[in-house]
């Protein structure tokens with residue numbers, strides 16, 4: 752079921768400052784900020800060739816990452832995103848295996864415009880998992 756690792760996401764309190772560190776200190780190419788109100792975050796991506804790093808900060812009230820940043824005020828690893836070739840088949844398998852799919856269980860378009868779903872961190876060893884259909 753799992754394909755490539757699409758991205759590793761890091762939640763940050765200040766996206767511009769984090770992007771500047773990735774550009775200046777790490778010499779990375781960082782994409783322009785992408786506000787995603789439907790996800791309650793603004794993101795940038797660093798394309799590493801074999802995978803990506805996603806830096807994200809809260810956007811608006813009720814961001815799903817606000818609680819995480821309260822607990823981790825300087826930021827931290829937030830989620831992993833695995834690629835799948837059929838997100839509905841993946842969802843059905845995950846539900847059949849007893850995993851919790853977050854939200855209403857319906858895929859939403861992610862940062863790349865592809866359908867994504869999230870799985871509860873407590874079901875995957877303290878790691879929030881995102882799956883993205885590619």
Ligand SMILES: CC[C@@H](C(=O)O)C(=O)SCCNC(=O)CCNC(=O)[C@H](O)C(C)(C)COP(=O)(O)OP(=O)(O)OC[C@H]1O[C@@H](n2cnc3c(N)ncnc32)[C@H](O)[C@@H]1OP(=O)(O)O
Pocket residue numbers: 760787790792794805807815816818819822828829830832853854860861862863867869871872873877878879881
């Ligand atoms: C840009 C679009 C898209 C893409 O295309 O890449 C994105 O990546 S959008 C990213 C932002 N969206 C989401 O993260 C959606 C899914 N997340 C959620 O629904 C919530 O974040 C959550 C997972 C339900 C957690 O919400 P929270 O308010 O923190 O709830 P709790 O405090 O009840 O947390 C429960 C429990 O889980 C621990 N936790 C929370 N977040 C994480 C995390 N990222 N990694 C690991 N563990 C996490 C939290 O500490 C609680 O643990 P206990 O305190 O031990 O109960």
Ligand SMILES: [Co+2]
Pocket residue numbers: 758760805830832881
């Ligand atoms: Co993501």
